[in-house]
Amino acid sequence: MAQTKSATKLRQMLADPDKIVVCPGVHxxxxxxxxxxxxxxxxxxxxxxxAASRLGQPDLGLTTVDDMANNAGMIAGLDRSVPVIADADTGFGGPLMVARTAEKYILQGVAAFHIEDQVMTKRCGHLMGKELVDTPTFVARIRAAADARTRMGSDIVIIARTDALQSLGYEEAVARLKAAAEAGADMAFLEGMRTKEQMTQVVQDMAPTPCFLNMVGGGVTPLINTREARALGYKVVIWPIAGMTAVYLGMRELCRELKGTGEIQDRRAEDGKIDGGLREVFELCGLEACVQFDKEVGGASFSNGA
Incomplete structure (x- = not known):
């Protein structure tokens, strides 16, 4: 099935001993x-x-399963050969709802998702004051997702995330991840690590379960590069706010320019062409492919050009 191809490809990447998967965050x-x-x-x-792009709201558990699954599916549908790993928050409810969430992500063509052990009114892992469910509740979430995967005949990768480090300490956090792995999780995600020693230790303690690393600019975890992450043994590294930060900074600059001067000057690339002009953006989004498809199937919508 089309929806399992990217998951299978991601599993192949994870099985490659020389491969580390580096993902920019897109929204x-x-x-x-x-x-x-x-x-x-x-x-x-x-x-x-x-949350920021669709709702204009902070990451405080305000998104619904449909907000998240539909956005993940749209992104995954742009290129089915490129796996998309998606945040699934807490699974959005009890075991029945978690299973439904897993089904939605599978049908949307997502390659992997992570589920965490915060309460439903969750918050970003790099904020303070996070509240957790108990270990049996967390394990039930993972087990429900794994059961849905089996029933759907899917190869989707389930990533167990714990936020227990902040309030319960390292040993309890690792115990939760090990319990989640036994319940069907494929990867371990220890959120909010504060030292490189913790980053090193969790990979060793969770072996052979592969580990997932979250690099958040302005967060609590020290930032390391891909070479360092590979040396520590991580299999997946995400830079989740890369897109959000770039959009925020770029839009802020342009709005200040427009407000201050009454116009926005064209940016010129090294070759003298306008950088980021309208047609360039449309071409990035598949303009030529759309025109070609219309022509190949006998359409005439763009016979006079586009």
Whole structure:
């Protein structure tokens, strides 16, 4: 099935001993198109970016399963050969709802998703004051997702995320991840690590379960590069707010320019062409492919050009 192809490809990447999967965070079709154009072989759909872009709200558990699954599916549909890893927050309810969430993500063509152990009114993992469910509740979420995967005949990768480090300490956090792995999780995600020693130790303690690393600019975890992450043994590294930060900074600059001067000057690339002009953006989003498809199937919508 089409919806399992990207998951299978991601599993092949994870099985490659020399491979580390590096994903920029994208939150909409345009940021995803940019990342695909640059040549990334996997993408990460950020929950924080989805909340900010779709709702204009902070990452405080305000998105619904449909907000998240539909956004992930749109991104995954841009290029089915490129796996998309997506945030699934807490699974959005009890075991029945978690199973339904897993089904939605599978049908949307997502390659992997992570589920965490926060309460339903969750918050970004790099904010303070996070509240957790108990270990049995967390394990039930993972087990429900794994059961849905089996019933759907899917190969989707389930990533167990714990936010227990902040309030319960390292040993309890690792115990939760191990319990989640026994319940069917394929990867371990320890959120909010504060030292490189913790980053090193969790990979060793969770072996042979592969580990997932979250690099958040301005967050609590020290930032390391891909070479360092590979040396520590991580299999997936995400930079979740890459797209959101770029959009925020770029839009802020242009709005200040327009407000201050009454216009926005064209940016020129090295070859003298306008950088980021309308047609360039449309071409990035598949303009020529759309025109060609229309022609190939006998359409005449663009016979006079586009």
């Amino acid at each position: 909409d079709g345009l940021t995803a198109r940019v990342a695909l154009n640059v040549g990334f072989d996997a993408l990460y759909m950020t929950g924080a970016g989805t």
